[in-house]
Amino acid sequence: MKDRKPKNVFRQGAISxxxxxxxxxxxxTKTSIGAHNIFLGQVRADKINDKEVVAIxxxxxxxxxxxxxxEIREATFEQFELTCMHIYHSIGTVKAGEICLxxxxxxxxxxxxFEALExxxxxxxxxxxxxxxxxxxxxxxxxxxxx
Amino acid sequence: MNISIKYFxxxxxxxxxxxxxxxxxxxxxxxxxxxxxxxxxxxxxKEFQVAQDQELISKETVLTGKELALLPPFAGG
Numbered sequence: 001m002k003d004r005k006p007k008n009v010f011r012q013g014a015i016s017x018x019x020x021x022x023x024x025x026x027x028x029t030k031t032s033i034g035a036h037n038i039f040l041g042q043v044r045a046d047k048i049n050d051k052e053v054v055a056i057x058x059x060x061x062x063x064x065x066x067x068x069x070x071e072i073r074e075a076t077f078e079q080f081e082l083t084c085m086h087i088y089h090s091i092g093t094v095k096a097g098e099i100c101l102x103x104x105x106x107x108x109x110x111x112x113x114f115e116a117l118e119x120x121x122x123x124x125x126x127x128x129x130x131x132x133x134x135x136x137x138x139x140x141x142x143x144x145x146x147x
Numbered sequence: 148m149n150i151s152i153k154y155f156x157x158x159x160x161x162x163x164x165x166x167x168x169x170x171x172x173x174x175x176x177x178x179x180x181x182x183x184x185x186x187x188x189x190x191x192x193k194e195f196q197v198a199q200d201q202e203l204i205s206k207e208t209v210l211t212g213k214e215l216a217l218l219p220p221f222a223g224g
Binding site: 058059060061065124128131143144145 | 153155156157198201216218219220221222223224
């Protein structure tokens with residue numbers, strides 16, 4: 001089902017495995033679906049100059065970011081035959097090892113979900129104004145940049 | 148005109164504020180940036196894009212008075 005209203009994609013803090021599990025369970029009633037595909041972005045404990053990243057604090061230009069997420073949704077539905085699509089991104093602090101991005105696509109058949117998921121994640125990384133402050137063990141920080 | 152400007156991430160660390168309103172009489176983004184570089188010299192070394200009314204704009208774009216935002220490199224996902 002296509003949802004044409006802009007949504008708030010942001011969730012405070014980490015995205016829990018319970019939330020992800022419940023999202024999957026909710027699709028059991030949608031029996032035209034034959035394939036789901038899920039991307040989970042996890043905060044990596046990068047070592048930079050001998051200091052380890054313990055968390056990322058996410059901020060965003062939220063109005064523009066939600067508008068961009070909506071554009072990405074619309075463009076994805078135009079290009080791929082999806083039954084539904086869900087995107088959630090963390091705002092605030094997410095510890096290393098926790099989930100900060102959850103993208104969930106569903107379709108009657110498998111091929112389209114692989115392509116659609118990659119497209120969505122790459123579009124998010126390139127075009128959504130989200131900023132990440134990488135916090136080290138000693139409470140110093142640096143700003144993350146997507147490559 | 149009054150222009151409302153939002154700052155994010157690394158840029159907000161330099162400006163020491165998340166939001167301010169500037170009085171501005173010129174026309175293009177280039178001219179506004181020249182004014183900001185005087186106020187915040189460290190901005191010159193930093194990479195950022197500018198959005199007007201939530202759309203990215205070039206330096207030649209004429210400012211309309213709608214909200215501006217200085218956006219450092221994106222790090223979503």
